[in-house]
Amino acid sequence: MPDPLSLNVQHLRPSExxxxxxxxxxxxxxxxDVYDLSVGEPDFDTPxxxxxxxxxxxxxxxxRYPPNAGLAELRQAMAADLSRMSGGRPVNPDHLVVSNGSKQAIFNACMVLFGPSHRVLIPGPAWVSYPQIVHLTRAEPVIVHGDPxxxxxxxxxxxxQHHTTxxxxxxxxxxxxxxxxVYTLTELRAIAEWAARHEIWVIADEIYRRINYGPKPAPSFLDLPDELLERVVLIxxxxxxxxxxxWRIGAAMAxxxxxxxxAAFQSHTTTGANHVAQWAAVTAFSDPRVAEDVDxxxxxxxxxxxxxxxxxxAEAPGIEFVEPHGAFYFFFRVDGVRQGLTGTEFCAQLMQQEGVALVPGAAFADDRWVRMSYAVSDRELEAxxxxxxxxxxxxxxxxA
Ligand SMILES: Cc1ncc(COP(=O)(O)O)c(C=O)c1O
Incomplete structure (x- = not known):
């Protein structure tokens, strides 16, 4: 029998x-002959x-080693970008810590805020890594299912309904x-007020904010007044x-x-984000030519x-799906295609019979659904x- 692993990883599973x-x-x-519509990654090259x-x-x-919390130039450029998206609201670059991807930013935030005996609410269906990250802090993830x-x-x-002391x-x-x-500003405000009332920390993951199909970037916690941001970490x-x-560049604003x-936690784990990538990201967040590429x-x-x-x-009128307003995912329901069909069964058949990879809802805590990423070329998407x-x-x- 090999030595048991630490309790830190008792719930650990590789990302589905x-x-x-x-x-x-x-x-x-x-x-x-397979098509991969499972990954959450743009098909475009870096501008x-x-x-x-x-x-x-x-x-x-x-x-050489970068400044641990991020280059001043990058924090400045990110703060200016966040400010621009929120109608010029002041954003203090000193409140930003740059990390190796927003995944590390979320992990850092959870590690410094949550621990044993805490419960952390996660609206479901939820991105695969949230419950895993919460488990790594030894807190308990609690999935709160959303309304179809x-x-x-x-x-x-x-x-x-899921709130306890x-x-x-x-x-x-x-x-x-x-x-x-996409949550509307009114919905975000109601949630922010509820969280503030109960002194609950909100990790607001806005990594997809810029990929929004309304006239502007998606509504943000940064569009709310300062008094509602006292317990918010924006990702x-x-x-x-x-x-x-x-390139692995993300940030937490806290x-x-x-x-x-x-920053202190990160100074003992990664010593900051990749130095070269940080300089590249300065251009990403500040160069007007890049803004056009993003558009x-x-x-x-x-x-x-x-x-x-x-x-x-037109072709599957009986299939229920979530109206997509942002990010690059299409989430559709399969349990009605055939009574009781699971997302896992659907995806297995799709791979075996048609050679297409999608992600079963089981990965997001609800296996009645399936996720398709449309961040692939037009030709691949059509096929x-x-x-x-x-x-x-x-x-x-x-x-039938
Ligand atoms: C919701 C969400 N948050 C965070 C991340 C992490 O992104 P990155 O670490 O590349 O910034 C992802 C990536 O798939 C994501 O989908």
Missing amino acids: TVAISNETKRRKAAGE APIAQAGIQAIQKGMT EWGLKVSVKDLE LTKGLILCSPSNPTGA YGASKAYAMTG PPHVARAI RMVAAFRRRRDHVVSRFR ALDRILRLVGRLSAAA
Whole structure:
């Protein structure tokens, strides 16, 4: 018998989405005809001015340890970007800590705020890593299921039902992975007021904020007044909107004492984010040419979103789905395609019979649903949609 591992990892499971993506890559490498719509990663290359800034940083020798909490230039550029998106509201760069991706920013925030005996509410369906990260702090993740009639979003009433004296936090993601739903400012305000009343910390994951199909970036906690931000850690980053997933740049914006604790914690784990990537990210958040590239990418995601929605409406009218308003995910329900069909069964059949990888809702705590990412080329999206809708058609006909 090998030695048991630490209690720290008693709930640890590898990320399901990463596992599905690896399996799809393996099949592709073996020459199989497969489409991968499982990953949450833009299909676009990093915009050229950002890549150029990275190359220049290497050439200029920016290859030593970075400042632990992030380059002053990067925190300044991120603060200015956050301020711009929220109508010029002041954002203090000293309250930002830059990390290796927003995933590390979320982990840092949870580690400094939550611990044994705490309960942390997570609206479900939820991104795979939230419950795992909460477990790593030895707190207890509590999934609060959202209302299908309401884009699977949660209301204050839902949160109140799960609230106890041990509730210490809430992790809210908008625009949402996996559903694409976006909370309105009124909804965010109600949740922020509820959390403030109960002295609950909110980790507001706004990594997809810029990928919003309304006229502006998605509503944000930063659009709320200061008094509602006293217990809010805002998560932001470069991965999704700037097509920079591999550069690993994210950030947490927190009240000063929490930002200091996050920086201290990070100083003992990673010594800050990759130095070269930080210089590249300065260009991402401040260069107007990049802002135009981001607009173009968001427009492409919007066009694909419209296409997916219209094909599902026309060719699978009985299928329920969450109206996607942001991010690049389409979340549809399969338990009605054939009575009791699970997302896991649907995805297994889809891979075996049609060679398309999607993510079963089980990965997000609700296996009645399936997530499709449309951050793939138009050609791949069209071919994959043909196959997905073909399977839906076959299953529906067999059930009729
Ligand atoms: C909701 C959500 N938050 C955070 C992340 C982490 O992104 P990164 O660490 O690349 O910034 C992801 C990535 O898939 C995500 O979907």
